[in-house]
Every structure is written in C-alpha cells, then in structure tokens.
Amino acid sequence: MAEIYKKEIQLKDYPKDVLLNFYRTMVKIRKFDENLIRLMQEGKVSGFYHSGIGSEGLSAGSIRENLRDEDYIYYNHRGCNQKIAKGVPLSKIYGDFLGTTEGTTKGLGAGIVHSADPARGVMGQAGTIGSQLGIGIGTAYASKFKGTDQVTVIYFGDGAASREMLHGSLNWAGLYNLPVIYICENNEYAISCHVSETHAVREHIADWAYGYGIPNCVVDGNDVLLMHEATKEAVERAKRGEGPTFIEAQTFRHRGHFEGDPYDYVDGELLKDWKENKDPIRNFVSRLLLDKVTDEQELKTIDQEVEQEILEAIKKAESAPQPEPGRIYEGLFA
Amino acid sequence: MRTINMRTALLEALNEEMERDETTLIFGEDVGKFGGINKVTQGLYEKYGNRVFDTPIAEPTIIAAAVGMAITGNARPIPELQFGDFAGIAFDEIFNKMGKWRFMHGGQMEMPITLRLPVGIAGGAGPEHSQSPQALFMHGPGLHIAIPSTPYDAKGLLKTAIRDNNAVLFFEHKILYDMKGEVPEEEYLIPLGKADIKREGSDVTIIATALQVHTALEAAEDLVADGVEVEVVDPRTLAPLDMETILSSVRKTGRVLIVHEESKTGGSGAEITAQIQEEALFDLAAPIRRIGSPDVPIAQNIYLEQFYRPSKEQIIQAVNDLMEY
Numbered sequence: 001m002a003e004i005y006k007k008e009i010q011l012k013d014y015p016k017d018v019l020l021n022f023y024r025t026m027v028k029i030r031k032f033d034e035n036l037i038r039l040m041q042e043g044k045v046s047g048f049y050h051s052g053i054g055s056e057g058l059s060a061g062s063i064r065e066n067l068r069d070e071d072y073i074y075y076n077h078r079g080c081n082q083k084i085a086k087g088v089p090l091s092k093i094y095g096d097f098l099g100t101t102e103g104t105t106k107g108l109g110a111g112i113v114h115s116a117d118p119a120r121g122v123m124g125q126a127g128t129i130g131s132q133l134g135i136g137i138g139t140a141y142a143s144k145f146k147g148t149d150q151v152t153v154i155y156f157g158d159g160a161a162s163r164e165m166l167h168g169s170l171n172w173a174g175l176y177n178l179p180v181i182y183i184c185e186n187n188e189y190a191i192s193c194h195v196s197e198t199h200a201v202r203e204h205i206a207d208w209a210y211g212y213g214i215p216n217c218v219v220d221g222n223d224v225l226l227m228h229e230a231t232k233e234a235v236e237r238a239k240r241g242e243g244p245t246f247i248e249a250q251t252f253r254h255r256g257h258f259e260g261d262p263y264d265y266v267d268g269e270l271l272k273d274w275k276e277n278k279d280p281i282r283n284f285v286s287r288l289l290l291d292k293v294t295d296e297q298e299l300k301t302i303d304q305e306v307e308q309e310i311l312e313a314i315k316k317a318e319s320a321p322q323p324e325p326g327r328i329y330e331g332l333f334a
Numbered sequence: 335m336r337t338i339n340m341r342t343a344l345l346e347a348l349n350e351e352m353e354r355d356e357t358t359l360i361f362g363e364d365v366g367k368f369g370g371i372n373k374v375t376q377g378l379y380e381k382y383g384n385r386v387f388d389t390p391i392a393e394p395t396i397i398a399a400a401v402g403m404a405i406t407g408n409a410r411p412i413p414e415l416q417f418g419d420f421a422g423i424a425f426d427e428i429f430n431k432m433g434k435w436r437f438m439h440g441g442q443m444e445m446p447i448t449l450r451l452p453v454g455i456a457g458g459a460g461p462e463h464s465q466s467p468q469a470l471f472m473h474g475p476g477l478h479i480a481i482p483s484t485p486y487d488a489k490g491l492l493k494t495a496i497r498d499n500n501a502v503l504f505f506e507h508k509i510l511y512d513m514k515g516e517v518p519e520e521e522y523l524i525p526l527g528k529a530d531i532k533r534e535g536s537d538v539t540i541i542a543t544a545l546q547v548h549t550a551l552e553a554a555e556d557l558v559a560d561g562v563e564v565e566v567v568d569p570r571t572l573a574p575l576d577m578e579t580i581l582s583s584v585r586k587t588g589r590v591l592i593v594h595e596e597s598k599t600g601g602s603g604a605e606i607t608a609q610i611q612e613e614a615l616f617d618l619a620a621p622i623r624r625i626g627s628p629d630v631p632i633a634q635n636i637y638l639e640q641f642y643r644p645s646k647e648q649i650i651q652a653v654n655d656l657m658e659y
Contacts, residue, residue, distance in 0.1 A: 072406070103440075104439070104440055104442070105438070105439065106440050106441075108437075108438070110438075110439075110440075114438045114440075116439035116442050116443070117442075118405075118442050118443060123406075123443075124443075126430070126431065127430075128426050131426065131427070131430075131431060134394060134397075134399060134402070134427065135398045135399070135401050135405075135431065135435075136402055137395070137398070137399050137402060138398060138399035138400060138401055138402020138403040138404070138411075139402040139403065139405070139406050140402070141402070141403055142402065142403040142406040142408040142409040143406070143408070145359065145384075145403075145408065145409055146408040146409070164394070165394055165395065165398065168390070168392040168394060168395030168398075169398075171390055172389075172390070172395055172399060175390065330441060331437050331440060331441025332475055333436075333476070334444045334445070334446075334499035334500050
C-alpha cells in the first residue's frame with residue numbers, strides 16, 4: 001500500500017533565491033488565474049475554464065527546480081499551473097485563451113488543453129481527459145530508445161485516473177522500465193463526484209501503481225517543498241534508469257470544476273478549512289516569515305512585479321490580431 | 335521481372351526502411367519473435383533486436399504510445415494492429431490523437447506514424463475480425479489512408495508511408511497477402527495520392543480498391559466478349575484521393591461503377607460518388623452504381639461469408655445495367 005511521503009525540511013537547506021522562486025511561481029499561477037477569470041467576466045474569453053487556484057504548490061514544487069526545458073510534461077485539466085511553472089510565456093497562454101495570433105497555436109485558440117510549447121517540453125494535452133497517460137509513455141519510450149536522460153512527467157487528476165488508459169500506461173511503464181513520473185493531482189472531485197464514489201481502489205489512487213511494481217507515495221501537494229523533494233527523488237530515479245514513479249499529490253480546488261459551477265456539492269466548512277488553513281501560498285509565506293528568510297516588503301515587491309508581468313502579458317496577447325480565416329487550413333499536415 | 339507475394343513485398347519494404355533509418359520502430363501484438371500473425375514482420379526481430387518489440391494486448395496504449403514517440407522527433411513508429419477491426423478499440427487514439435494532435439497544437443509537431451491494419455473477409459474470422467473500416471477515417475482530418483491491391487503498390491506505398499512525416503493508416507487485405515505480382519529488385523517509391531489505372535477501357539469506369547481490383551479485372555476480361563471495354567481505376571490511397579485521375583476516366587467513359595468490400599452505406603464509394611456528381615454530373619450517361627458489402631454484420635459461417643464480398647457476377651450485371659441505361 002502507498003506510503004505517506006514524509007521528510008523533515010529545513011528552509012536553511014535551500015538558497016534564498018530558490019525559495020523565493022517557488023513563491024514567485026505560485027503567485028504567478030494564482031494571479032494568472034485570477035486575471036483570466038476577470039477576462040471571462042468581461043466577456044473577452046469564452047468557453048470553460050478549470051481554475052487551478054488552491055493547488056499552485058503542486059505544480060511549482062514538482063516542476064520549478066526539477067525539470068529542464070528538455071524534460072517533457074503533459075499537463076492536466078487544471079494545467080495552466082503546470083504550463084506556467086514550466087516557463088511557457090504568459091502572453092502565449094493568454095493568447096490561446098483570447099484566440100489571438102500571440103497564442104502558442106498562432107490564433108487557432110486553445111483553452112486549458114491544446115497549448116503546446118515543444119521547445120520547453122510542453123507537449124500538449126487532450127480534450128478526452130486522461131489520454132495523456134498513453135501518449136506520455138510513448139514520449140518516455142522515445143527518450144529511453146534514443147538513450148537520453150530526458151524525463152517525462154504526466155499530470156492527471158483523480159477523475160482521469162478512472163480512465164482505462166491509466167492501466168495500459170502503468171503496465172507499459174513498469175514493463176519497459178520507462179523514465180516517466182505520474183503525478184496524480186487528487187483534488188478529491190471529478191466535476192461533482194467524490195473520489196470515493198468513482199474508485200474501487202482500496203485506499204489511495206497510488207495503490208494501483210504498487211500492483212505494477214512502480215514505486216509510489218502519497219504527498220501533501222499543498223506543501224511546495226515536500227512536493228519538490230518527492231518529485232526530485234523520482235526525477236533522479238528516472239535519470240538513473242530505474243524507471244517510473246507514481247506520486248499522488250493531495251490538494252483541493254478552491255473554485256468549482258468550471259467557472260459558473262455552483263460548487264454546492266462540497267461542504268462549506270470543509271472548503272473553508274482548505275482555503276484558510278491549507279492554502280499553499282499562505283502557508284509557505286508564514287514559513288518564510290517565521291524563519292526570517294524574507295520580509296513582507298520583499299514579498300510585496302514580488303507580488304507587484306508579477307502583477308506587472310501579468311498585465312503586460314495580457315496587453316501583448318490582447319493587442320495581437322485575430323487570425324485570418326485561412327488559419328483553419330494551416331498546419332494539418334507536415 | 336521476379337514475382338513475389340504481397341506479404342514478401344511488405345516485409346521487404348519494412349526491412350529496407352528499418353535498415354535505412356535507425357529511428358524506425360516496429361511494435362504490436364506478436365510482431366516480434368512470432369513474426370506477426372500474418373507473418374509480415376518475420377525475421378525483423380532477429381535482425382533489429384529491440385527496434386521490434388511485442389506489446390501487451392492494449393490497442394489504445396499501442397497507438398497512444400506511437401503518438402507520444404512520434405511527436406518527440408526521436409522515433410518513427412510503425413505499429414501494427416492485428417486486425418483492422420481493432421481500430422475501434424483505439425478509435426480515440428487514431429481519430430483524435432494521430433489525426434489531430436499536430437493541428438490542434440498549432441502545427442508544432444510532426445506525426446510520422448505508419449499504422450498497419452489488416453482488413454477484409456478471410457475464412458470465417460467472424461464479425462469482429464473481417465471488417466473493412468477504412469471509410470471511417472476518411473471522415474477524420476489529418477490521416478492519410480493507403481489501401482494497396484498489388485505487391486508492387488504495397489511495397490512502394492509502404493516505403494513512402496514510413497518516410498512521410500504524417501500519420502498514414504495502411505490497410506492490407508488479408509487475402510492479398512498470398513497474391514503474387516511483379517516487383518522489381520531495385521528501390522522505388524509510390525507517392526500518396528496518385529491513383530493507378532489498372533486496365534484501360536472506353537465504356538465503363540470501375541473504381542475499386544484492394545481485393546476488388548482483381549475481381550473487377552476478372553469481370554473486365556469476361557466483358558470483352560460482350561464488346562464492353564472496362565477501365566479499372568485503383569485509387570491506391572483514399573486520402574489523399576486522386577480525383578483528377580478518377581474524373582478524367584469518368585469523363586472518358588461516362589459510366590461509373592464503384593466496388594469495395596466496405597459496407598455500402600457510408601463506404602468510401604459514397605464519398606467518391608458525391609465528388610464525381612459535384613464535378614462531372616453532365617458527363618455521366620447513367621447514374622453511378624455502387625457494390626459494397628450488405629449493411630449487416632459479417633457472418634462467421636464460411637458459406638455465408640462469400641455473400642458479403644462483391645462478386646465477378648455482380649460486377650458484370652452492374653456493368654451491363656449501366657450499358658443498357
């Protein structure tokens with residue numbers, strides 16, 4: 001059965017700039033999200049959006065100091081978090097939502113899914129949820145075949161974990177000893193269904209990995225440093241040729257499945273507890289201040305810098321033109 | 335010129351391309367030591383080692399992995415599904431991922447996959463192992479569809495498919511594996527999207543694919559006695575579809591019969607018919623006729639099975655009807 005990942009972490013073991021980078025990445029993710037919701041409310045962005053507010057620590061921790069541009073990720077349905085942590089320019093992500101030529105798809109438009117930035121290892125995502133579980137093992141297979149030390153990280157939610165593809169994927173990963181890391185962002189709800197209503201697994205989703213001989217653990221996904229350490233061990237294992245790792249990261253979403261979801265299927269007191277006591281950014285700030293790594297003024301400066309960066313990115317994305325109608329005929333074939 | 339069967343021609347194509355490009359990878363169920371259930375990959379595992387590997391029975395994973403390999407640019411996957419029918423198990427991976435991943439991510443990646451799919455009625459394999467589902471994929475953008483009828487075409491098309499940076503679905507009729515034909519020793523390639531006129535004629539155009547090309551040719555020989563000259567056009571690829579060659583033949587003969595083993599309703603003939611009438615309605619001397627399989631699942635019984643496959647007699651009757659219209 002999956003073990004709960006625990007590690008004593010001292011802030012003094014980390015350089016200050018690394019700690020502040022974790023903070024900056026989390027703030028960037030949250031402000032990106034808040035501003036995107038604003039654009040939706042202003043009627044500039046249409047469609048569904050799956051807010052990643054509340055789980056910033058998971059993506060910032062696993063990606064920021066662990067993955068290089070040449071390492072691959074497949075993001076999940078709250079995947080702007082991961083795209084931002086991997087370094088995709090904000091203007092390009094906003095451009096995809098706004099449908100302007102600044103987007104990664106050069107005006108084709110993309111929401112959470114279909115943004116891609118292969119130069120930064122962001123290989124895209126499927127609208128049919130969980131399909132990345134199969135595609136990611138192909139990418140990992142290609143790295144092993146070519147003899148590189150590139151690592152593939154596949155993000156997916158607890159909902160996607162019920163797709164049959166998880167099992168085909170885990171079987172290949174275990175069988176072929178692939179350099180792949182599964183990060184299940186367990187926020188407990190697949191739209192309105194609680195994880196306990198949709199999974200026959202005994203206790204944790206990570207228990208499935210055990211059956212395929214894949215090392216696994218359950219981590220507090222809201223602890224950015226714990227997330228960093230767990231993923232770091234998995235990345236090192238993959239680079240040593242020791243194969244896959246499965247990490248189930250526990251978190252909770254602060255907003256509904258999509259904007260407009262009344263989110264009344266979640267107990268109000270429970271949600272309040274996650275927001276007030278388990279917020280990844282708030283808790284990290286408390287720790288930074290307690291250990292006197294930084295002060296409120298320095299953090300405020302970072303907030304302002306990020307805010308400025310976001311506004312400039314939106315301006316850049318908004319001022320780019322809509323594509324010509326002929327755009328739909330470009331790029332189907334190589 | 336030497337004659338070899340289509341199985342050998344396909345194997346030669348795979349072998350030559352594996353030798354030419356070390357990023358090529360063959361995988362699927364039983365394609366390794368066993369050499370494939372149709373023996374098309376025989377000997378490749380012994381020669382290329384880990385570049386040919388057996389996979390678990392998991393079709394969606396086979397195709398998804400091919401997509402993931404292809405988009406890295408580090409591998410050129412050549413997966414095999416044991417039966418084309420199994421495309422249904424991996425439909426999302428073929429239709430939405432192989433076909434669309436490049437486009438929907440802004441054209442930033444390439445998809446050099448050649449997916450081999452055996453199709454057709456072949457001796458009591460039953461309703462889930464005898465189908466010809468190629469027309470399903472004409473409906474989905476982003477996929478090339480090859481369907482050869484001779485060893486020569488099979489080898490030249492497969493080599494092109496493997497070198498192409500786009501996804502190609504390569505349909506092989508099971509009965510044709512043992513059919514012989516002339517294949518030169520020296521290397522050649524056949525482009526995708528170039529139909530072949532298998533027989534020239536002036537009275538009726540028969541557009542046929544795979545095994546039905548041969549049935550049409552046999553019918554054409556018999557029809558000579560009745561003074562009817564049939565032209566047999568083999569599109570060779572359904573996507574891209576060489577409408578130029580098809581229309582040129584139609585304008586010459588004015589009469590069209592389309593023959594395929596796919597179910598008649600919604601088969602590739604339906605699309606070809608529509609395109610011909612859009613472009614050449616007033617060149618037609620009679621309505622376009624189609625012969626396909628009946629629109630019912632394929633029976634397992636070998637006696638009944640033959641009634642699903644278009645016959646020479648059906649073709650002769652249809653040609654005579656066209657001539658008398």
